[in-house]
Amino acid sequence: MLDLIETRIAIIGLGLMGGSLAMGLQGKCSGIYGADTDPKALDLAHQSGIFDGLSEHPAEILANTGLVVLAAPVGAILKLLEDLPDLHSGSPVVLDLGSTKRQISAAMALLPPRFDPLGGHPMTGKEKSGLDNASAGLFRGAPFAFTPLPRTTIQARHLAGQICEAVGARPLWLEPDRHDRWTAATSHLPYLVASALALATPVEAAPLVGPGFRSTTRVAASSPEVMVDIVRSNADHILAALGRFRDEIDRMEQALKNGEWQALAGQLSQAAASQKDLTYEHGEGGRQ
Known part of the structure; x- marks a missing residue:
């Protein structure tokens, strides 16, 4: 089973959540790659020195990544899930950080069988968004809700647990509707x-x-x-x-x-x- 330290991670969406997760996972995985359509976010990401690769286009940073994190608003996550089969040719674990789970879980269920999807929602945040407000300690002590699908594998659950351990969050497993x-x-x-x-x-x-x-x-x-x-x-x-x-x-x-x-x-x-x-x-x- 693949451990977090061996996993290349792609984070799509470099705002408060995606940026904070990247900061918290720095040095605890085999590489972090980021994508965002906002030039300011990409510039800040370059300056941070955290990322091993950055692009405006997700397809350019997804190759050989074993974990894809969708850290965007709910509507954008739904669009990314629709596009993901054409963007990633492998069989990654797909974790989202969206604030609601029913629509996202339904969209994840439509992914081809080669994908290993898992819904997620860190119950933390700030009233100010953006990478410039991100911090490595944002998740410390906070609940990290996970909403597995029937098809979610032990591998995905294993990585989720290791992510929580790495960033200091408390895993909470429940159904999307709850x-x-x-x-x-x-x-x-x-x-x-x-x-x-x-x-x-x-x-x-x-x-x-x-x-x-x-x-x-x-x-x-x-x-x-x-x-x-x-x-x-x-x-x-x-x-x-x-x-x-x-x-x-x-x-x-x-x-x-x-x-x-x-x-x-x-x-x-x-x-x-x-x-x-x-x-x-x-x-x-x-x-x-």
Whole structure:
């Protein structure tokens, strides 16, 4: 079985995720090759000294690579999966880093049998994207979700485990639908709520903004283009999460209107306990 240290890796997409993975795997594989259509990203990648080969065209860096990492937005990953059989003549493990998994897993299932596909999603990130914000420690302590297909081999699982060990992440194996349902609540809804709070707060209140508001709205500074690409691919689960959120807001509003302070205190106590269960038990290294 091929180990990570023996594997040539191609990373398509040299933004925050792809760049951070490359930094974390430097010296832990037999070579790292990168592709990106953005000249700025390629220039930064050249300057980093991490890559053994770089190109604007994926086909030029894929030869003899045993692991292909698709580190692009969900829509771009779907297009890359469609094109991959014409770009790579070998039998690599194919790992994506997309933020939702159902559409990508379905597209992976259509790859020719010579490919060994595995869905992936590191549950970490920053509100600022791009290779200039990448860091080798981005994945440290964070959950790295993997969504295997029925055809995913032991070899792919083995490399996934070694990648996690190399970058300090915690592997989590689950089905694509469960992944998308959970991330709708833990990642996509928090972004929409943070955005709504930022929009609902008058700019005149800026002098009174403190750390609580900053931490609550931090993710609202994320790239709108990237986030729309994500939420579009998971709208059904996000709508369900929004419904649950709206129910809780309605309870709070009703208690405020009716002066039901004991009921409100009970709801807030439940919220404090839930927050502890959600963050403390499983660690706080993942995406907030």
